[in-house]
Amino acid sequence: MSAATHAAPEGRISDGAANIAARIERLPITPRVFWTRNIIGAATFFDGYTVLAIAYAMPVLVREWQLSPGQVGMILSAGYLGQLIGAVVFGALAERLGRLRVLLFTILLFVAMDVGCLFATGPVMMIALRFLQGIGTGGEVPVASAYINEYIGAKGRGRFFLLYEVMFLFGLLGAGLIGYLLVPVYGWKAMFAVGLVPAVIMIPLRFFMKESPRWLAAKGRYAEADRIVADLEQSAVARGGPLPPPVPTAAPKAAGSDWRELFGGIYLKRTLTIWALWFCSYVVANGTITWLPTLYRETFGLDLRTSLGYGFITSAAGVVAAVICALLIDRVGRKRWYAWAFLLASLPLLVLTSLGATSAMQVLLLAGLAYAVVQTITFSLYLYSAELYPTRLRAIGTGLGSAWLRLGSSAGPLLVGAVISGLGIRYVFAIFAAVLLAGAAVTVAFAIETRGRVLEELSP
Template identity: 65%
Template structure:
């Protein structure tokens, strides 16, 4: 239930002035530093997510894993991420963005170390699940945090150039896998993930708390101090600082709420819509990117080095597509881009079905095309999710939405394993095409456009 503070009028006026000052801010060196620091953690989050996929071909031989065990190991991390997204999204609304981020980083780094000592499929499943709790909490909270610093006109480009670091981290996992696993074994993937991840932890102390979150908790003086520091940075750097344009805020902008508001009023349709988008795009993309290296080796009998190189191609084209999306999405718009991408991705998937996916060449050409198209959706949904909710719901709404990312991600590898075992490789791509079609239709009918609009206007 939503409740209002007694001095609601004064609180709304203060919040409106704060929002106006944030909206007029240019991109200063401090904001760039914040993006780099958060991005460093997100980079190794992404690396950690995919490291297991490139370790898996070696683990299959060393531990004599069945297809079902492979699916369970790959899915365990995503199930943990689903729990982490829910728990830490809620926690970030209570204790703040920065404290929550620090907890998530410590958790996923410590479990990366634990994975080095895994001795069986069961132990790896447990460690990957707990590690997933940390990685699942980091990205949605970081996304809410970054969004809350940037004005409407610059938000899409600024945020997505940060978010590009996630597919870069996935690509780096492929490069590391190609060069390290054949020579040094699967543990090398986790050793690489530990060292730089630990360095990201103390960097958290260099960042300010979100002023929007501070103001929403009534900590107005602290919020004002953060904004003044950003304004002073702009002045010192000689950047233009126009007069703030104060817009009246809805009374709910200074309200307190809980997770149930996600399913009331205008937020009900948004919540259900974004859940479907998260689940659809990640069911396909994580099903592809985590299983392809193993498929190349086990089904097409390619050498380990070739299998890992082909897997890297998929991640690499995803990075290129992500950069293109980051540069253009503020012009095209979220709804139009997502609708076109979902529907376009069905084409290479259906072509693979028609061809039968009988050769590795067919898969390595067409599967990365579908992945790259859908990667423009998957990496930018954190931006879109954060835009759909007000400050009081942003972290938990993004966390709940990205929990369906984890659900889709856990279902994808399991579905691939079941379909390959029972029906054959070609029908994996049939199933993925059907999922992409569902995502496109839901976007077309239910999504709203958010480009160029102030967060408080989008979500009162």
């Protein structure tokens, strides 16, 4: 077979891509794929840490900069608005330039802005830096999700992928732990200084990874894809003996389609459904977790360390729930899990509303429980989004879908600030419960099941 790297003739692309997909589907998890997931996981850990670092800096910044609830909401939301742009722009670029080039650029961008946050002197500067940082973090996660999905077969895909996604939640947890230990002693800048460490370690490891063979084949670069898959096959044979013959899969459509496919045919309903799921889950999850440390201190009068400690407990509950989801979702199925999670998470919020949210302990227990259940949805939607689209649309489809994550994430903190100022804290939880019930209705009516199905068969 030729080792040329030029694009294959258009007529061969579909057959070549189908062959690559069939060979990947029969592979076990090889050491290269395992470590690729872990390297990407290091980046995703830092993404999670970066997203929540500002929440644990905020109880100090509120008093140091004399911030109003509206300014707090704007600072918390700025990063998410930047992520919206990053998700759309870099998702599109990843379809044209490849997954790895875009991944490297996004992490360099959000690391540079993390350095900038150390030197912020007021709310305007912090809003601008968090916005730019969000562009990088918003681009990294959806592209990484498409990349990892394209390396693994249908069997066990949910568990393998979601154990990677748990790293994002460990990043949230790490932010809570660092906030609890360091912010009371060293101040808010400790959050951003510590956040640089995993990035510096992880960037050089990016060069260990190879481009997605499914993406290469979809672009007609079949010889390059063949070399990568052949290397994986040799590793699998050396470790476990002969591989079964590849089972033919549906030949994907030749490359050259564009983003408008997302809004036609079978993909229209999928696109609108995943947008709704992203928005509903993240309005509640990030509206809750980013405000809790500040609420504990400013509304309930707790001291700084206790406020940060309560926030950490909530983050930890989310990680535990997410690990349970990762281990079980391939058995339960995506649609059934999401429908029940949306419904069950609304119940403690309704109870909290009826009780009036009059104590920090009520909020810790009931809002924390709701957050943990919703977190099983938020962290697994990258898996589900990537399963809904073909290789030629996977990064842009996931990116556009996660743009609604950013809209929901930015709307959540702003909503909390506005409702607290105008109506009171109990009505925040009533609105959040209504949003979750809407998510449950959309899931039941329109979501499809993807468990155990080959990507090319799901999305021709």
